[in-house]
Amino acid sequence: MTTPYTLASDRRTATQGASAAAAALCARLLLSAVFLISGISKFSNAEGTLGYIASAGLPFPEFSFGVAVLVEILGAILLIVGYQTRLVAILLAIFSLVTALAFHYQIDDQNQFIHFLKNLAIAGGLLQVAAFGPGSLSVDGRR
Template sequence: MRYFSITKFSDAILLITRIMLMLLFVIFGYEKLIGFSGTINYMASTGSPFPTLSAIVAVVLEFFVGIAIILGFYTRPLALIMAVYTLITALIGHNFWTMTGAAHYANEINFYKNVAIMGGLFLLALTGPGKYSLDRK
């Protein structure tokens, strides 16, 4: 049996993948940027060290690095950085193991969504951005 091959569409699929992976980060990074004082307050409420610095890091990584990855600019190293950032945010923001009831359940789901996003980011770091990117050589 002959399998359907999508390799002829791989560059377009990589572009769509970059957009889909980063859309979440860009949207929430933008919200953090325009509501920066609220972002600082949220960082303080999660116990993040140095809430202002944490808020700046969140905005830069989510919004600006998210846009860079969508454009395919330094995709491989930035995808690795975003994977580490996603792990850190999962550990700080979705520590379901300290919770019970509905909060436990909701945070466990979000923790493992972060794990899935990390998988996509690692795969993007491995494959690269494809030809529809600024990294294209």
Template sequence: MNALRYLNFGSAQPLVLLIARLLLILLFVLFGVSKLTGFTDTIQYMQMLHAPLPIVSAAIAVFAEVFLGIAIIVGFYTRPAAAFLALYTIGTALIGHAYWHATGDMTQDMNTKIHFFKNISIAGGFLLLAVAGPGAISLDKK
């Protein structure tokens, strides 16, 4: 079932899906490249978060954000990439934005809570992309 069939985008639907893919993945590619170019810092950040196996966690972050991000942009294996990124984004919410471990700093606690729910919302977008597919402007459709 095409999740977008009830919307009347007409001939603009492929373009709208391309724009949606770009907007959804922009954050990941931008920060993924910085994780890749500063990989040592990324490992240290994973250690600070008490992420399991910090080197492996950093490598997964770079793979997910950069390489799966590029796959989403060009529409290559979009559905499995989006499903993986949904799980990844939920994982990053749980590990990196655990607002329930409040420090007492109200501003910082609210910021962490916002980032947690931002990640959960983005995961919803990835799930929608996994169901809807990339649209006609993609390598998957070629």
């Protein structure tokens, strides 16, 4: 039997579901923007990026460059569409932590410290996506 209370409760649940789906989509779009822009920038300025990687003392700068561009661009696209979202979010979180430690470890430099904290915050947001999923406005949510 349907009562006015049941109908109101159903509307509230539907509204909360739509709000959660929209928030999850926005979170994926905002998080992915950092990686997509960064990956395209690296690809567009390969020489400068390779020099930066080499100056950080990482072995195999060309290989590291290729991996970074692939992870950032492909990871961003997969995050945007919400495909294999939990796995992609975990991989991007790990990537963010590794880059924080490899490139922004000089925390006595305020600029580097801000970048370090930014990477930690991005990793935290990605772990939220991994924990709670992509929402219904995603490929994963449709399956």
